[in-house]
Amino acid sequence: xxxxxxxxxxxxxxxxxxxxxGQLKNFLMTPLADQNRxxxxxxxxxxxxxxxxxxYKKDHIISMGFTTIKNGRIQLQHSQxxxxxxxxxxxxxxxxIHQITDDAVSHGITVKTMMNLLLQNLSGKVMVAHYxxxxxxxxxxxxxxxxxxxxxxxxxDTLNIERRIRQKLNQPIYSNQLRLxxxxxHYHLPRYHAHNALEDAIATAELLLAQISHRQRxxxxxxxKDILS
Amino acid sequence: MEIEQLEIYDFLRTCHPLNKxxxxxxxxxxxxxxxSYKPRNAVVLQPGNQNQWLYLIRSGAVTRxxxxxxxxxxxxxxxxxxxxxxxxxxxxxxxxxxxxxxxFYLIPEAIYQDLMKxxxxxxxxxxxxxxxxxxxxxxxxxxxNENILxxxxxxxxxxxxxxxxxxxxxxxxxxxxxxxxxxTAVLITEDNQIKGIVTDRVFCTKVTANExxxxxxxxMVMTANPVCISPQQTGLEAMLQMTRLNIRHLPVVxxxxxxxxxxxxxxxxxxxxxxxxxxxxxxxxxxxxxxxQLSQQLPTAxxxxxxxxLNANDIAYSISSIGRAIMQKVIKLAIGNLGxxxxxxxxxxxxxxxxxxxxxxxxxxxxxxxxxxxxxxxxGDYFKQLAQFVSDSLSRCGYVYCPGDVMAxxxxxxxxxxxxxxxxxxxxxxxxxxxxxxxxIFFDMRxxxxxxxxxxxxxxxxxxxxxxxxxxxxFMAANAQQNRPPIGLFRRFVLEKHGAENKSLDIKKRGIxxxxxxxxxxxxxxxxxxxxxxxxxxxxHQAGIISAEAAEDLADSHEFLSMVRLQHQVKNIKKGQxxxxxxxxxxxxxLERRHLKDAFELISTYQEVLSKKYNQGQM
Numbered sequence: 001x002x003x004x005x006x007x008x009x010x011x012x013x014x015x016x017x018x019x020x021x022g023q024l025k026n027f028l029m030t031p032l033a034d035q036n037r038x039x040x041x042x043x044x045x046x047x048x049x050x051x052x053x054x055x056y057k058k059d060h061i062i063s064m065g066f067t068t069i070k071n072g073r074i075q076l077q078h079s080q081x082x083x084x085x086x087x088x089x090x091x092x093x094x095x096x097i098h099q100i101t102d103d104a105v106s107h108g109i110t111v112k113t114m115m116n117l118l119l120q121n122l123s124g125k126v127m128v129a130h131y132x133x134x135x136x137x138x139x140x141x142x143x144x145x146x147x148x149x150x151x152x153x154x155x156x157d158t159l160n161i162e163r164r165i166r167q168k169l170n171q172p173i174y175s176n177q178l179r180l181x182x183x184x185x186h187y188h189l190p191r192y193h194a195h196n197a198l199e200d201a202i203a204t205a206e207l208l209l210a211q212i213s214h215r216q217r218x219x220x221x222x223x224x225k226d227i228l229s
Numbered sequence: 230m231e232i233e234q235l236e237i238y239d240f241l242r243t244c245h246p247l248n249k250x251x252x253x254x255x256x257x258x259x260x261x262x263x264x265s266y267k268p269r270n271a272v273v274l275q276p277g278n279q280n281q282w283l284y285l286i287r288s289g290a291v292t293r294x295x296x297x298x299x300x301x302x303x304x305x306x307x308x309x310x311x312x313x314x315x316x317x318x319x320x321x322x323x324x325x326x327x328x329x330x331x332x333f334y335l336i337p338e339a340i341y342q343d344l345m346k347x348x349x350x351x352x353x354x355x356x357x358x359x360x361x362x363x364x365x366x367x368x369x370x371x372x373x374n375e376n377i378l379x380x381x382x383x384x385x386x387x388x389x390x391x392x393x394x395x396x397x398x399x400x401x402x403x404x405x406x407x408x409x410x411x412x413t414a415v416l417i418t419e420d421n422q423i424k425g426i427v428t429d430r431v432f433c434t435k436v437t438a439n440e441x442x443x444x445x446x447x448x449m450v451m452t453a454n455p456v457c458i459s460p461q462q463t464g465l466e467a468m469l470q471m472t473r474l475n476i477r478h479l480p481v482v483x484x485x486x487x488x489x490x491x492x493x494x495x496x497x498x499x500x501x502x503x504x505x506x507x508x509x510x511x512x513x514x515x516x517x518x519x520x521x522q523l524s525q526q527l528p529t530a531x532x533x534x535x536x537x538x539l540n541a542n543d544i545a546y547s548i549s550s551i552g553r554a555i556m557q558k559v560i561k562l563a564i565g566n567l568g569x570x571x572x573x574x575x576x577x578x579x580x581x582x583x584x585x586x587x588x589x590x591x592x593x594x595x596x597x598x599x600x601x602x603x604x605x606x607x608x609g610d611y612f613k614q615l616a617q618f619v620s621d622s623l624s625r626c627g628y629v630y631c632p633g634d635v636m637a638x639x640x641x642x643x644x645x646x647x648x649x650x651x652x653x654x655x656x657x658x659x660x661x662x663x664x665x666x667x668x669x670i671f672f673d674m675r676x677x678x679x680x681x682x683x684x685x686x687x688x689x690x691x692x693x694x695x696x697x698x699x700x701x702x703x704f705m706a707a708n709a710q711q712n713r714p715p716i717g718l719f720r721r722f723v724l725e726k727h728g729a730e731n732k733s734l735d736i737k738k739r740g741i742x743x744x745x746x747x748x749x750x751x752x753x754x755x756x757x758x759x760x761x762x763x764x765x766x767x768x769x770h771q772a773g774i775i776s777a778e779a780a781e782d783l784a785d786s787h788e789f790l791s792m793v794r795l796q797h798q799v800k801n802i803k804k805g806q807x808x809x810x811x812x813x814x815x816x817x818x819x820l821e822r823r824h825l826k827d828a829f830e831l832i833s834t835y836q837e838v839l840s841k842k843y844n845q846g847q848m
Contacts, residue, residue, distance in 0.1 A: 073335065074264035076232065188330035189266075190288040192236055199235060202264070206332060209266040217268050 008032060008152035015149045024147055027119040032154050033126050035225035039212050042224050044069040044156070045125040046208065047118075047135050048200040052086070056137040060086035064114055065197030066121065067205050069128075072212075074205045080117065081198035083108030115142060119151075130180045130204045132157040132229060157229040158183070158207050183207055187214065232259045237334070244285065244307050245820035249350035258344070263335045267327045274325035280314040282335040289331025296322045302830065303328065307819040312355045315341060359827035360782045363789055366824040367540075383467055383481055383491055384460035391480065391490035393418045396425075396448040400436060403427060403447045414478040414490060417451050423487060425451030428478055457482040458491060468496055504530050504547040511554040517622055520558055524626035527551055528802045531589045535799045541791035542763050549585040553578070553677060555626050556595075556619070560678045563618040570615070571608050573600035576678040579635065583675040584745070585761045586791075589798045589808035592629045593620060594670060596642035598683055603645040612643055635670055646683065650690050657694045660704040668705065672749060673760050688758070695753055702754055706843035709746035710836050714739050714829035736797070737810040740790040740825075743832050744783060747839055751775055754843075762787055783835055786828040793817070793825060 015028050033042055047066040053059035067079035085108045109117075118139070129135040132155050140150045159178050166173050176182060180203055181192070187210035192203050215222045232238055233252075238259050241247050247255060264287075267273055273291060274280055290305040304310055314321045315338050344351045353365065392415040394403060407415055407429065414428040427447055435450045436443065458467055458479045467479055477493040507523060507530055514520050530551065534544040560576055580594035581587045597612055616637035624630055637643045644652075653671070656664040672691075676684035695701060715734070745762050752765035755772030759765055763784050770780035798808035800816065814822060 072265060076237070076262045076264070077260050081231070187266075188289060189332055196234075202235070202237075206264060206266060209264075210268070210330065213266055213268050213271070217271065 008154070011150050011152040015147070015152070018148055020147065023116045023119045027123045028152070030124045032152060033124070033224060035154070035223065035228065037224055039222040039224050039227055040072050040216065042069075043125040044128045044205070044208065045122045046074075046128040046201045046205040047122075048129065048197045048204060049135055049138060050197050051134060051138065054134060056134075056141045060084075061111070061114070061138055062086065063108070063197045064118070065199070065201040066118075067198070067201050068121065068125065069205055069209070072209065074202065074209070076202075078121070079198060079202065080121070081196065082114060082117070084114050085110050111142060112146065115139075115146060126154045126156055126224065126228075128156045128158065128204060128208055130157070130200075130207065131159045154224075155229050156208065156227050158204055158211060160229045161208075161211050161227050180204060180207065184210075187211070232256060235259075237262070240287065241285075241334075243819060245818070245823065246348070246350045246354040250344070250348055254344065254347065258336060258340055261337050261340045263337075265333050265335055266331070267333070268330050269327050271327045272324065273327060273331075273333070274311065274314065274321045274323070276321050276324050278321050279319040280311050280321050281319055281338040282311050283309060283315065283338070283341045284311040284325075285309055285334040285336060287332040287334050290328040291325050291331060292328050293323050293325045296324075302826075308823070309355075312341065359830060360778075360785065363782075363785045363824055363827045363831070366820070367785060367789055367792070381464035382460065383458055383462050383464065383479075384488075386464065386467075386491050386495045387460065387481060387489035391416050391487065393487070394447065395419065396446060396451075398447050399444050400432075400441065400447050400450060401443040404432060404443070413492065416455075416480055416487065416490070417447060418487070421487070422485070423455065423457070423480055423482070424448065425453045426455040426478060426480065427451045428476075455480060459483055460488055464496060467491055471496075504534065504551055508550055508554045511551070511558050514558060517559070517562060517625070520555060520562075520622075521625050524551075524555055527627065528589050528808065531795070531808075532799045532802055535795050541788050541795055542761075544795055545587060545791060546585045546761075548589070549582055549587040552582050552587045552591065552628070555628075556582075556623065557678055559619050559622040559626070560615075562622070563615050566618065567611060567614055570679075571611055572602045573683050574598065574612070574679045575676045575681065575684040576619070576637070577674050577684060578677045579670045579674045583673045583760055586741075586745070588791075588795060589802060590810060592631045593623050594631050594635045595619070595637050595677075596635070596671075596674075597637040597644075598649060598676075598679075598687060599643070599645045600680075600683060601645045601647050612637075616643055633666075633670075635667075646687055649687055653687075653691045653694060657691075657698050657701045660701060662708075665704060665708040669708065669746060669749060672753065675760065692756065692758070696756065702750060703843045705746075705750045705753060706839045709743065709750055709839055712738050712743045712746070713836070714743055714832045733811040733813045735810055736790060736794045736812045740829060740832065741787065741794065743836060744787045744790065747783060747832070747835055748787070750839060750843065779835060779838070782831050786831045789824060789828045793821065 012028060015024075020028055045066060045068055047064065049064055050062045051059050052062060061084045063081065063083045065079075065081045068075050070078075127135070136153070136155055139153075143149065143151050158180075162178055162183055163173060180200065184203060184207055185191070187207065189203075189206050189210060192199055212222055212227070215226075220226070233256065238255070241255060241259055247258070250258065263282075267289075273284070276296060286304055286306055286308050288306055290303060291310065293302045293304065293310060295302070310325055313323065319338075341355075345355065346352075354362070392406065392410055392412045394406065394415055394417055396417050396419055398406075398417075403415060407413070414426060416423055417425045417427065425448065427450060431450050431452075435441065441450065456470065456474060456476070456479065458470060458481055460481055460483055470479060471477060471493055479491045481488045481491055507526055511520060511523050514523060527548070531544070531548060534547055539547075556576075556578065564570065575598040577583075577596050577598055578594065579596065581591055582594065597616055599608070599612065620630065620636050620638045630636065635642060652667070656668045656671075660668070674688075748762045748765040748769070751769035751774050752759065755769045755774045757765065757768035757772065759768050766775070766780040766784045766787075769775050770777055793812065794810060797810075797812045797816070801808040817825065
């Protein structure tokens with residue numbers, strides 16, 4: 001964990017050496033959350049991307065949805081959904097999943113605007129995603145392209161939280177079991193039908209609340225470091 | 230963010246009273262929502278703490294313990310709580326705990342307060358007590374008769390071509406034609422144009438009074454250019470027109486073309502919705518086959534009554550009238566076959582038919598009361614055959630045999646007065662469970678055929694017995710506690726499995742019966758002889774046994790539950806199913822579930838009242 005902490009420290013130092021401006025500077029100057037604080041009282045930024053594929057080198061973000069958690073409650077007021085402009089033609093199978101067409105995407109915001117929004121809202125909060133690899137990889141890769149460095153980030157992965165519990169209990173893990181919708185069912189969360197980045201972000205946020213409160217109930221004082229990836 | 234596109238918004242729109250808000254109000258409410266999750270057994274509201282949210286349960290369930298009476302209420306998906314604390318400046322008095330893992334939508338106090346000011350339905354929902362809520366629900370459920378006429382169109386009443394004649398027809402020929410065609414009015418037309426109208430009254434007021442020559446042409450006595458009505462006008466307009474002009478016939482005309490004739494009788498027929506005509510037809514019938522056929526119209530008649538928005542008590546009364554007519558006719562036919570009974574007797578009905586509380590799903594509860602001259606050897610066979618014929622015929626007409634065998638075909642319930650008296654004597658003085666069951670059946674008893682004085686004789690004895698034995702009321706009160714209404718949720722833990730049915734709520738057993746049982750005890754206490762549940766409650770109040778509020782609460786609960794049952798049966802019937810009492814909570818709207826919950830909680834409260842009033846230190 002020490003090495004992991006220093007990774008963020010290194011990223012911060014590199015970023016500051018490049019004389020950041022505007023939203024990025026503001027983001028870098030806001031300290032990361034204290035990992036020893038109770039996980040209940042942390043502010044979270046829960047994000048979901050819909051992308052053209054899983055490879056951050058080749059694929060593009062089609063849309064971004066995010067919501068925030070404050071005082072253990074999801075704030076609908078601070079939720080946003082944006083389509084993101086991309087040059088790449090959408091593949092038909094993705095279009096059918098997300099029901100987003102080329103035409104709609106061409107009206108979206110640019111990747112640069114998207115990053116500005118992200119930095120503004122993520123600042124001071126812990127990022128949350130279900131299967132963080134997609135979101136984290138895309139964000140870091142864009143950051144390197146735009147700013148020349150990766151971002152110092154604390155990330156919670158709701159899928160990882162679950163995987164670790166099952167590993168600890170020596171339970172076998174079936175791949176489908178850890179999908180967002182199956183996990184929600186496990187915590188008796190209502191079924192969602194829609195498939196849109198904001199809907200998924202809210203679904204992930206609700207899952208995180210359930211995961212924290214269930215661990216809390218078992219007598220642990222869950223700290224941020226216990227759930228970080 | 231377009232909140233309207235989220236599923237959350239769809240969910241909010243299904244929740245009463247949020248569905249009564251306009252789009253702007255609902256959108257700002259949705260945007261203000263914060264979402265929280267609590268696991269099972271977690272305390273959501275802790276007495277003494279502060280609450281600043283209106284909670285809406287998105288999924289899961291909670292239980293609330295009332296700090297005053299300790300009554301426990303449960304709430305599930307789509308239910309609200311927390312507003313009472315807001316109204317107390319945030320002070321929490323009732324503890325709310327999660328029964329299941331639950332997801333809540335939290336609506337900030339500020340939005341709650343705004344909506345209390347802005348929206349009347351929101352205000353009504355959150356400020357009313359449960360008995361008031363039930364009352365407003367009832368007034369929404371039932372509409373009065375004028376409304377039915379408002380909804381109807383003159384076109385709906387047109388069934389036959391009116392009688393038309395030429396102006397040159399003689400008065401005599403006109404009268405003969407009307408007699409032959411059995412019509413009360415005839416229209417005088419020329420070139421397809423209405424020239425005038427002649428009704429049967431004319432023959433009295435003009436022809437006879439003025440001693441006219443009946444060979445004159447009819448245009449001498451017709452009312453020229455009669456007032457007409459168009460098929461698009463409502464039944465109510467037609468009614469008003471007739472009342473204002475003191476006429477009973479209105480030709481229906483569209484684009485100068487005569488379409489038909491509307492009579493006052495047509496409107497009355499429509500108002501009274503067939504049952505009366507069904508009863509008349511049953512009385513006129515002269516074979517069992519005919520009665521059996523007529524009895525098949527009962528489900529349709531029920532649907533019509535419910536669709537017309539009449540209240541449940543009136544509907545049950547109409548359906549019971551049909552039930553009584555069928556039974557009377559069947560007994561008459563039996564006597565026609567078997568000959569006059571050799572001794573004085575009274576055929577009695579018990580249970581729902583006696584209470585005038587019958588619906589589409591009813592079984593037979595009956596018995597035969599015989600004079601003490603009864604001699605088994607001489608009269609036994611006759612009455613046995615009579616009972617068998619009646620019971621079998623009723624079964625053919627859709628009234629299933631009583632599963633508890635409470636029928637005159639059972640030797641036990643075909644006895645002379647002295648035996649019946651000994652039954653009641655035993656039930657009242659040594660009440661054991663079976664006795665109490667019979668008591669609750671036979672205290673709701675009417676004479677349907679035969680000697681009323683014979684029946685009254687027994688009736689008087691029974692009431693004297695009850696008055697002499699107050700202890701019996703305690704047993705009846707305890708018996709009335711047997712069927713407990715479900716408090717709170719209509720979900721898996723309160724639902725029962727019923728044979729072929731999926732898990733569902735037995736609304737008769739869990740709601741209507743407890744209410745009927747309570748009313749019976751109060752009625753027995755007050756000494757009234759009325760049997761109908763609504764009437765019993767009224768009488769018990771008049772006798773000073775219960776408060777006006779109690780009578781009203783119970784009457785409203787009974788009415789509401791009966792209405793829900795009737796509407797459920799109409800759904801059964803329209804789907805081509807057998808009508809039953811098993812309501813699937815999913816077929817109810819969230820508002821109906823809420824009202825159902827109010828009714829159940831009220832009944833439960835009065836069960837407690839009953840228990841305190843009669844059972845203190847006695848059981």
